[in-house]
Amino acid sequence: MSWNNNKNIKCRWCGKFLKDKGWKWECPDETCGYVILDTSVYKTKLCPKCKIKKVVSEFSKCATRKDNLQFYCKQCTAIKEGK
Ligand SMILES: [Zn+2]
Ligand SMILES: [Zn+2]
Secondary structure (H helix, E strand, O other): OOOOOOOOOEOOOOOOEOEEOOOEEEOOOOOOOOEEEHHHOOOEEEOOOOOOEEEHHHOOEOOOOOOOEOOOOHHHHHHHOOO
């Protein structure tokens, strides 16, 4: 495996070191699927449903929205969709 990993960001879900893809960090574990976008590592967004400020990686991407993120966090979206 080759990746330059100078920031050593750990996956918040499984604890593995994320792969630096240039503009995002990706969990090496495909079944985990954790991804952090480069510019948004420390950015937070308030979810209007659960009223919790979460890092933007907790929000699914949505191309039609201005900030490219879903309105609600992943958790609330999952509840809404009945998963
Ligand atoms: Zn992971
Ligand atoms: Zn929420």
